[in-house]
Amino acid sequence: MRKEICIVGMGPGDITMMTKEAENALQDSDVIVGYTVYVDLVKKYFPEKEFLTTPMREEVKRCRLCFDLAKEGKNVALICSGDAGVYGMAAPMYELLPEYEGVSLRVVPGITAANSGAAVLGAPLNHDFCVISLSDLLTPWEQIEKRLRAAIAGDFAMAIYNPGSHTRKDYLKHACEIMLDEGADKNRACGYVRAIGREGTKAQVCTLEELKDREVDMFTTVFIGNSQSIMQDGKLVTKRGYQI
Amino acid sequence: MRKEICIVGMGPGDITMMTKEAENALQDSDVIVGYTVYVDLVKKYFPEKEFLTTPMREEVKRCRLCFDLAKEGKNVALICSGDAGVYGMAAPMYELLPEYEGVSLRVVPGITAANSGAAVLGAPLNHDFCVISLSDLLTPWEQIEKRLRAAIAGDFAMAIYNPGSHTRKDYLKHACEIMLDEGADKNRACGYVRAIGREGTKAQVCTLEELKDREVDMFTTVFIGNSQSIMQDGKLVTKRGYQI
Numbered sequence: 001m002r003k004e005i006c007i008v009g010m011g012p013g014d015i016t017m018m019t020k021e022a023e024n025a026l027q028d029s030d031v032i033v034g035y036t037v038y039v040d041l042v043k044k045y046f047p048e049k050e051f052l053t054t055p056m057r058e059e060v061k062r063c064r065l066c067f068d069l070a071k072e073g074k075n076v077a078l079i080c081s082g083d084a085g086v087y088g089m090a091a092p093m094y095e096l097l098p099e100y101e102g103v104s105l106r107v108v109p110g111i112t113a114a115n116s117g118a119a120v121l122g123a124p125l126n127h128d129f130c131v132i133s134l135s136d137l138l139t140p141w142e143q144i145e146k147r148l149r150a151a152i153a154g155d156f157a158m159a160i161y162n163p164g165s166h167t168r169k170d171y172l173k174h175a176c177e178i179m180l181d182e183g184a185d186k187n188r189a190c191g192y193v194r195a196i197g198r199e200g201t202k203a204q205v206c207t208l209e210e211l212k213d214r215e216v217d218m219f220t221t222v223f224i225g226n227s228q229s230i231m232q233d234g235k236l237v238t239k240r241g242y243q244i
Numbered sequence: 245m246r247k248e249i250c251i252v253g254m255g256p257g258d259i260t261m262m263t264k265e266a267e268n269a270l271q272d273s274d275v276i277v278g279y280t281v282y283v284d285l286v287k288k289y290f291p292e293k294e295f296l297t298t299p300m301r302e303e304v305k306r307c308r309l310c311f312d313l314a315k316e317g318k319n320v321a322l323i324c325s326g327d328a329g330v331y332g333m334a335a336p337m338y339e340l341l342p343e344y345e346g347v348s349l350r351v352v353p354g355i356t357a358a359n360s361g362a363a364v365l366g367a368p369l370n371h372d373f374c375v376i377s378l379s380d381l382l383t384p385w386e387q388i389e390k391r392l393r394a395a396i397a398g399d400f401a402m403a404i405y406n407p408g409s410h411t412r413k414d415y416l417k418h419a420c421e422i423m424l425d426e427g428a429d430k431n432r433a434c435g436y437v438r439a440i441g442r443e444g445t446k447a448q449v450c451t452l453e454e455l456k457d458r459e460v461d462m463f464t465t466v467f468i469g470n471s472q473s474i475m476q477d478g479k480l481v482t483k484r485g486y487q488i
């Protein structure tokens with residue numbers, strides 16, 4: 001019998017922001033595999049399940065663990081924060097799939113931080129937008145810089161993931177400087193949200209110039225408006241273009 | 245008392261792909277407002293609710309209807325397909341908000357077609373990506389072309405919304421030609437999904453050159469890989485960069 005592994009996007013963390021499809025996939029599994037931090041967020045909702053975790057930077061090991069468990073006959077759910085296909089485990093799972101005959105994959109989408117964070121800030125991504133990660137663990141910085149410049153050249157709104165961490169303190173500042181250098185106005189409307197959909201969510205709007213010196217961490221998602229975006233009563237709004 | 249209007253992203257249509265938060269917001273409302281086609285998709289889940297609709301191109305009227313109902317004291321939910329903040333009603337609602345004192349807004353995010361379609365195709369957006377609409381109803385085509393060129397220049401993966409309709413039959417072809425002209429390889433891995441999360445979902449992968457001549461409609465979402473994306477057993481995979 002063919003074994004199917006579900007790669008499940010759990011959304012920001014709270015079960016009310018998970019889809020029923022995701023909840024069912026977790027409920028129907030024998031074992032739930034994930035990154036320690038995310039597993040801790042959902043454990044309480046599935047008290048009778050077996051959970052297995054691997055730490056950060058052991059993503060490929062985590063994927064292989066899922067395939068091994070599936071080969072043993074277990075129903076496996078691999079959870080990812082946000083959406084399984086946005087910087088998630090969907091791609092490495094598909095890359096490994098050809099090695100594991102008799103196993104198939106199903107991706108269950110979830111609410112990614114671009115969308116959950118946008119909801120908190122108002123409507124920052126309500127026109128064409130880019131999603132860019134500032135983490136250079138897996139991507140050369142030159143590529144990230146190229147994308148930031150292209151995003152400004154195309155006048156996209158942006159959601160920026162992994163804007164900083166304790167080892168990458170000045171990455172957001174550097175990204176802002178690149179955007180300014182590429183011609184973005186220093187008063188460009190921006191914003192950021194920390195701990196989206198979790199205890200103590202905090203949202204702020206500011207200009208691109210101000211954003212440069214804001215402290216952000218790996219639980220923060222940053223939003224850059226396009227050239228027409230506005231700040232309005234603490235919200236960030238990127239117009240769709242309707243005649244109001 | 246301050247009246248709050250909920251702008252709710254319903255996901256692709258099926259209730260299992262809606263979040264609990266979205267379902268609760270609809271359940272707690274007195275009246276649900278939306279575009280006729282989307283209202284028809286959710287009506288069956290909320291048989292006791294009052295529904296009000298406006299047709300396409302009457303989006304601003306739809307928004308004002310929500311504010312008027314809220315002023316009358318009604319609990320209003322405005323539904324959008326996918327996510328409320330991705331080409332949805334969140335932005336025009338915020339733009340109108342200053343005209344309506346005593347009313348506040350809450351955006352409830354949903355699964356947008358970029359993510360639900362990606363799940364069907366495998367992992368097409370598993371690295372930095374852009375979301376671009378080809379509809380020129382509200383955006384000059386020159387702006388759309390500029391963004392397509394920037395997306396190729398930055399080597400983004402892409403989700404393309406509104407790739408065609410009966411009045412815009414050749415828009416996708418034209419977009420593909422722009423991408424090829426900007427230097428995208430004709431064998432670039434692409435794909436598209438029709439009727440995501442609904443009856444008769446259909447997914448296909450193909451090269452950028454092949455995509456040019458595929459017929460798509462307003463219920464189709466198109467995915468363009470980045471230069472490293474691959475087609476694998478009918479799936480489209482954009483690698484995150486892990487050492488496999």
